[in-house]
Amino acid sequence: MILSKILAGLEYELIQGDLNTEIQSINYDSRGNLKDGLFIAIIGFRTDGHSFILNALANGAKAVIIEQDIPALPTGLTIVKLKSSRKALSLIAANFYENPTKKVKLIAITGTNGKTSVSYIISSLLQSLGYKIGVIGTNGIRINDHLLEDVNKTTPTTPESLDIQHIINKMSLENVEIVIMEASSMALKLGRLDNCEISTGVFTNLSHEHLDDHGTFEDYKNSKKILFDLTSYGIINADDPYFEDFNRQSAKIISFGLDTKADLNGNNVKLLADSTELKISYIDQVIQCSIPLPGRFNIYNTLAAIGACLSIGIDFGDIINKIKFIKPIDGRTENIKNDRNLKIIIDYAHTPNALKNVMETLKAITIGRLITVFGCGGNRDKEKRPKMGNIATQIADYVILTNDNPRYEDPKIIVNEIINGITTENYKIILDRKEAINTALEMAQEDDIILIAGKGSEEYQTVQGVNIPFSDKQTVLDYLK
Structure with missing residues (x-):
């Protein structure tokens, strides 16, 4: 598709080059497919796409969309300037893929x-x-x-x-x-x-x-x-x-x-x-x-x-x-079958309302004890942490506080903020999530319900920007072997 058709419906300024340039691919990631492509430089939350224009060219781009002036770009390259690359991206994409x-x-x-x-x-x-x-x-x-x-x-x-x-x-x-x-x-x-x-x-x-x-x-x-x-x-x-x-x-x-x-x-x-x-x-x-x-x-x-x-x-x-x-939903009140007469539930609940809803549902059918394992994500809304701590300890018979994608935060600080909302003593801290899950399974007796909340079907634990392979479900299955 020629560039002018891709830009249809947008206000733009042609800085240099030819609007009849034939475009075979579009990307906002300079590392992606850009063979005979259009690279869209977007100012993001952490990085600025304008800093990667030369990388995009080396990867095959023959046209670039910018929203701020860039000095000394190569001649022979088609450059188009827009007011906002991010706002224009949806229309550019719809045009390119023909709606x-x-x-x-x-x-x-x-x-x-x-x-x-x-x-x-x-x-x-x-x-x-x-x-x-x-x-x-x-x-x-x-x-x-x-x-x-x-x-x-x-x-x-x-x-x-x-x-x-x-x-x-x-x-x-x-x-x-x-x-x-x-x-x-x-x-x-x-x-x-x-x-x-x-x-x-x-x-x-x-x-x-x-x-x-x-x-x-x-x-x-x-x-x-x-x-x-x-x-x-x-x-x-x-x-x-x-x-x-x-x-x-x-x-x-x-x-x-x-x-x-x-x-x-x-x-x-x-x-x-x-x-x-x-x-x-x-x-x-x-x-x-x-x-x-x-x-x-x-x-x-x-x-x-x-x-x-x-x-x-x-x-x-x-x-x-x-x-x-209707089929069971992975990681949403997912019941892990076992031969110990335990009800082991994995759920994505990671907000106060979601945690309260699933815990009240399980508490209503609990014959023995309700044991809950959960934590709060790092670099996310801190106000919910004490609320979730209070909800969990008020409804569950016992709670194990652990890690849940601490990201760039100190896990100990996250847990302490959860504890700020707790007024009971029916909890313990085990930051290692695998150990926390195993401990809950070890202490469980017949007719108990174990709720492992927060991650659902996620298959990683995010620590310091790195996604480390981890699965609540697989951890349970490994323990039950």
């Missing part, structure tokens, strides 16, 4: 908790109905149940806009009909979903988290709301305190909730150890069903998923008939 989001139905999910679970439940329902599905989120990028190995696995929850367009283009070429994507607040704020044609936006819930990224709760909330300016259909949690803030954003709304006047309503709930029985009503239909997932929070996740399926034209009865096929 792949128009070739699929795109469902985007935002909220403090539940994004991954909702995306998996939607995927499970739609696959059971015969659709070919793409999923982009925390647990990776996949088509149906096949994890894609040839895409960037180091991307965050929501990839950069160029990666989103590349991934969805790849999915479209493989005849994917519906793509389900987690939309983080920072991705929305940074415009990564701009120039995507989104069929449906889903709002799960909102609580005071991630203020380390946003500074204020208002900025966090407003960043989430951006999704509903990008879509014409919204699936909104009517029981959330911030329902009205999101209810105003989309032209069409399906609200969901429990024992409310929501459009999609769950009632007569019976919580069981590994499932939930309830009636679900929509318009004039009421159907009794069983959700093969435990916990009240998973009712909300399932209702959100049902709403998303309804929004793209699927019959209510057909959806409900497939609920029994």
Whole structure:
């Protein structure tokens, strides 16, 4: 594609070169594929892409987009200047890949908790109905149940806009009909979903988290709301305190909730150890069903998923008939089977609300003791640490405090900040996460429940900028051998 077509719709200044330059690849990483390519210099949070232009040229780039003047660049190179490379990236990507989001139905999910679970439940329902599905989120990028190995696995929850367009283009070429994507607040704020044609936006819930990224709760909330300016259909949690803030954003709304006047309503709930029985009503239909997932929070996740399926034209009865096929979600209330009559649960809960929800669910079905292993991530919202310490020790019978991606912080300082919220003595500190998990398993007796919280299906521990291989699940399996 020639450069002028890639830049269509943007205001720019041609510094030198030819807009008819043929471009075969685009990248914002000077180390990536740039053969006959366009390098986009973005000023990032830690590095400035302008410092790597010569690296990009050595890697095959023949055109560069800049947003600040660079002296003494080689002649023969096409250089285009924009006001903001980052803001332009989404449109550049959409142009280059010829708007792949128009070739699929795109469902985007935002909220403090539940994004991954909702995306998996939607995927499970739609696959059971015969659709070919793409999923982009925390647990990776996949088509149906096949994890894609040839895409960037180091991307965050929501990839950069160029990666989103590349991934969805790849999915479209493989005849994917519906793509389900987690939309983080920072991705929305940074415009990564701009120039995507989104069929449906889903709002799960909102609580005071991630203020380390946003500074204020208002900025966090407003960043989430951006999704509903990008879509014409919204699936909104009517029981959330911030329902009205999101209810105003989309032209069409399906609200969901429990024992409310929501459009999609769950009632007569019976919580069981590994499932939930309830009636679900929509318009004039009421159907009794069983959700093969435990916990009240998973009712909300399932209702959100049902709403998303309804929004793209699927019959209510057909959806409900497939609920029994919902698959367990890796790292989300994942039950590790064993022959010791223990219930060993691995869960991603890493916020106060998520930890409280999963612990209350487990406490309600605990015959023996509830033993919880958890920690808090380094270089993240410090305000949640004492809150989580208080929640864990108030609900659990015993708590082991440990490491959870300390990053660049001192693990001892993190744990001490957790302890600031603890008023009981039913805890101990074991910073080594493997030792902490093994200790919990050693002290457990028949009918106890062990909750290992915070990392879910993550396969690494981040220490001083290095991802060290580590898996909660594998640690448990190794112990049980």
